[in-house]
Amino acid sequence: MEYIAPRTLDEAYRALEADEARCLAGGQSLVAMMNLGLVAPSRLVSLRRIDALRGIAVQPDGGVRIGAMTTHAEIASLASSAAGPALLAKAARVVAYPAVRAWGTIGGSVAHADPSADYPVALVAADAMIEIGSTSGTRLVAAQDFFRGFFETALARAEIVTAVHVPAGPEGAGAAYAKLSLVVGDFAIVSVAAIASGKAQLAVGGYGPKPIRLTGVDVADSALLAAGQALAAATDPPGDHRASAAYRRRVVPELIRRAARAASTGPPA
Numbered sequence: 267m268e269y270i271a272p273r274t275l276d277e278a279y280r281a282l283e284a285d286e287a288r289c290l291a292g293g294q295s296l297v298a299m300m301n302l303g304l305v306a307p308s309r310l311v312s313l314r315r316i317d318a319l320r321g322i323a324v325q326p327d328g329g330v331r332i333g334a335m336t337t338h339a340e341i342a343s344l345a346s347s348a349a350g351p352a353l354l355a356k357a358a359r360v361v362a363y364p365a366v367r368a369w370g371t372i373g374g375s376v377a378h379a380d381p382s383a384d385y386p387v388a389l390v391a392a393d394a395m396i397e398i399g400s401t402s403g404t405r406l407v408a409a410q411d412f413f414r415g416f417f418e419t420a421l422a423r424a425e426i427v428t429a430v431h432v433p434a435g436p437e438g439a440g441a442a443y444a445k446l447s448l449v450v451g452d453f454a455i456v457s458v459a460a461i462a463s464g465k466a467q468l469a470v471g472g473y474g475p476k477p478i479r480l481t482g483v484d485v486a487d488s489a490l491l492a493a494g495q496a497l498a499a500a501t502d503p504p505g506d507h508r509a510s511a512a513y514r515r516r517v518v519p520e521l522i523r524r525a526a527r528a529a530s531t532g533p534p535a
């Protein structure tokens with residue numbers, strides 16, 4: 267297997283055109299998949315030396331552009347009173363544990379698209395856009411269209427996630443992320459990301475092949491529980507080694523209520 271570490275995006279795009287070439291970001295998922303024999307890249311293209319993929323740029327309206335190689339730890343330390351960026355920071359704080367947060371990147375997590383991961387659900391709730399680059403240029407895809415299914419995204423061959431764009435969110439809105447897992451640091455059984463200012467916009471993760479979006483939900487307890495019960499009745503969540511489908515249906519209304527109620531208290535003073 268060949269390993270290369272280009273310094274520019276153009277070099278990386280060209281290097282990815284080889285058959286079975288793969289990006290290497292933090293290696294937290296890819297190396298595990300290689301160890302298990304699930305993937306066998308012919309070439310690893312490390313993104314680590316590409317400065318253009320680093321950093322968080324705060325926009326004039328309070329939204330952020332987060333470079334793909336930004337680590338979970340860096341996002342966790344983002345202090346913002348704007349709901350969208352605050353939601354991403356809250357999700358980053360409950361990804362795994364410190365060692366994984368120090369190495370894992372948002373670009374790697376987004377490209378990997380684990381249905382139980384924390385960023386996809388937060389990005390869909392925040393109406394974020396995924397920035398994708400290739401030799402043909404750059405395109406932006408809405409998060410809700412980017413995540414297409416079980417570990418499946420809108421990325422084409424030799425494309426790189428270069429950044430995510432997270433809008434500020436409604437003026438005065440709050441954000442919250444509720445994650446239920448077997449133990450602290452594990453992937454979610456079910457998680458709910460919420461932004462609320464009067465009405466809530468939500469996404470539910472761990473509950474199907476990709477995040478499920480709910481918008482315009484009233485933040486009264488009864489309305490939130492009813493929305494969760496309607497979702498449970500209308501969907502067919504997975505059963506796996508973490509929890510049964512019935513358990514996921516049972517907990518989703520209360521997680522929706524908790525996330526939306528917490529978000530509805532508004533931004534930090």
Ligand SMILES: Cc1cc2nc3c(=O)[nH]c(=O)nc-3n(C[C@H](O)[C@H](O)[C@H](O)COP(=O)(O)OP(=O)(O)OC[C@H]3O[C@@H](n4cnc5c(N)ncnc54)[C@H](O)[C@@H]3O)c2cc1C
Nearest residue numbers: 291292293294295296362370371373374375377383384427
């Ligand atoms: C023990 C453990 C616990 C974990 N717990 C959680 C958790 O609770 N919540 C959670 O959300 N995640 C969890 N993770 C996953 C973690 O967040 C990973 O960091 C993340 O899934 C992958 O990021 P990475 O930078 O390590 O990517 P890598 O492992 O390097 O790459 C992952 C995949 O994405 C591709 N890729 C990487 N970067 C790009 C890019 N910019 N453009 C295109 N393709 C790219 C790679 O080719 C590969 O296919 C856990 C991981 C471990 C090891």
